[in-house]
Amino acid sequence: MPLLDPTYETLQAFATSLGIGLLIGLERERQPNIKAGLRTFALVGLLGCLTALLAQTTASPWLLAAGLLSIAIMMITSFATDPLDSGDPGTTSVVALMVCYALGAIVWYGHASLAVMLGIATTALLYFKHQLHDITQRLTHTDILSVLQFGVLSLVILPILPNQSFGPYLALNPHHIWWMVVLISGVSLAGYTALRLIGTHHGATLLGLFGGLVSSTATTVIFSRHARQNAALVPVARMIVLLASMVVIVRLNFVAALIAPSLWLPLAKVLGSGLLVGIIVALWSRYQQRQTNGKNLPMPNIANPTELKTAITFGAMYALILVLSAWLKDIAGSQGLYFLALASGLTDVDAITLSALRMLNANSITQTQAITTITLALLANMAFKCGLIIVLGGRELARHTLPGMLAIAAGVGGGLMFIF
Numbered sequence: 001m002p003l004l005d006p007t008y009e010t011l012q013a014f015a016t017s018l019g020i021g022l023l024i025g026l027e028r029e030r031q032p033n034i035k036a037g038l039r040t041f042a043l044v045g046l047l048g049c050l051t052a053l054l055a056q057t058t059a060s061p062w063l064l065a066a067g068l069l070s071i072a073i074m075m076i077t078s079f080a081t082d083p084l085d086s087g088d089p090g091t092t093s094v095v096a097l098m099v100c101y102a103l104g105a106i107v108w109y110g111h112a113s114l115a116v117m118l119g120i121a122t123t124a125l126l127y128f129k130h131q132l133h134d135i136t137q138r139l140t141h142t143d144i145l146s147v148l149q150f151g152v153l154s155l156v157i158l159p160i161l162p163n164q165s166f167g168p169y170l171a172l173n174p175h176h177i178w179w180m181v182v183l184i185s186g187v188s189l190a191g192y193t194a195l196r197l198i199g200t201h202h203g204a205t206l207l208g209l210f211g212g213l214v215s216s217t218a219t220t221v222i223f224s225r226h227a228r229q230n231a232a233l234v235p236v237a238r239m240i241v242l243l244a245s246m247v248v249i250v251r252l253n254f255v256a257a258l259i260a261p262s263l264w265l266p267l268a269k270v271l272g273s274g275l276l277v278g279i280i281v282a283l284w285s286r287y288q289q290r291q292t293n294g295k296n297l298p299m300p301n302i303a304n305p306t307e308l309k310t311a312i313t314f315g316a317m318y319a320l321i322l323v324l325s326a327w328l329k330d331i332a333g334s335q336g337l338y339f340l341a342l343a344s345g346l347t348d349v350d351a352i353t354l355s356a357l358r359m360l361n362a363n364s365i366t367q368t369q370a371i372t373t374i375t376l377a378l379l380a381n382m383a384f385k386c387g388l389i390i391v392l393g394g395r396e397l398a399r400h401t402l403p404g405m406l407a408i409a410a411g412v413g414g415g416l417m418f419i420f
Helices: 008-029 038-057 062-081 091-108 112-127 129-138 141-160 174-198 203-229 231-259 261-288 308-332 334-344 350-361 367-417
Strands: none
Touching: 008 038, 008 091, 008 112, 038 062, 038 091, 062 091, 091 112, 112 129, 141 174, 141 308, 174 203, 174 231, 174 308, 174 350, 203 231, 203 367, 231 261, 231 350, 231 367, 261 367, 308 334, 308 350, 334 350, 334 367, 350 367
């Protein structure tokens, strides 16, 4: 990289490095018995930028490493000779100073924006120490296992799969199929994590939103059962089930935006009518159950969303639907694809949705056919959940919930009519 202009750009680089050091040091200054505060971090940020300048000017890159090592030795010696009264070994402060030094260095090499972002992230990590500690204490063995398994799905298995098409109609691409598994597992993991963190202390609204993000069917099952056992939970169960079903609509649009961006707006116009109706129904449900104590709500017992068995099952089902979709489209046209959407949507709407999006990207179907396929799958899934409400929730829950479910379905179906 050419040397910076020794006027404005040079001063800007040093000012940015100083700002990053002041930002991180501001947080450290608030800590009791700290050995490196506001001034130390500011000076270390400047030192990183200055050392990078010297290393570049003299063609001596080893100066950067020597500076970083010197800071580490200085801080470790300080903590060893004069330990903190709290018994804290000071590891975090040592690492934070080294990060500050490195950020100052990369500013000189033209990565100021990245350095500022990393400086803010570093400060946030330091500031939210207690909150992060509380979160880790609340994590269970299953929670940690979920994160590790998601890492295996996305960072171990995905990169080694071949990215080429095989099988009947060249419909099977292992890398593409597993990427869809990673996508759905990631969305489910996000909802599962949020559900675990909020617990039952924030009421029915968040339980419905995050429960639907993980699995609207599982959420419907658990609250239908609780409503049957305790009639007082019927208004709450109604709201949670309706919200979970509405989240599915948002989730489908989110997936469409990632996989087939051109379909996002037309699909949103169709499904948005059902979402609008659902919001009105949910607000009315919220009004009717506002006296219910949210702290007494049961917690949905949702299984690990990234379990390898679950991921492999979904991948196999998605691959099967890809082949069946191509075959039915070949022999029966769009009617065969629509029939498959109704059948597979009864239990899972994700697989047929992803299949339709992939076929759209491959120009195998039109936008209208893709939207119709996704909508039919969603309506079939809602019909299945209505059956669960009747069978598991009983007459009282069905009487209060089915009108709202049917209203959402009617809104979605009405939206579908506008594309023809």
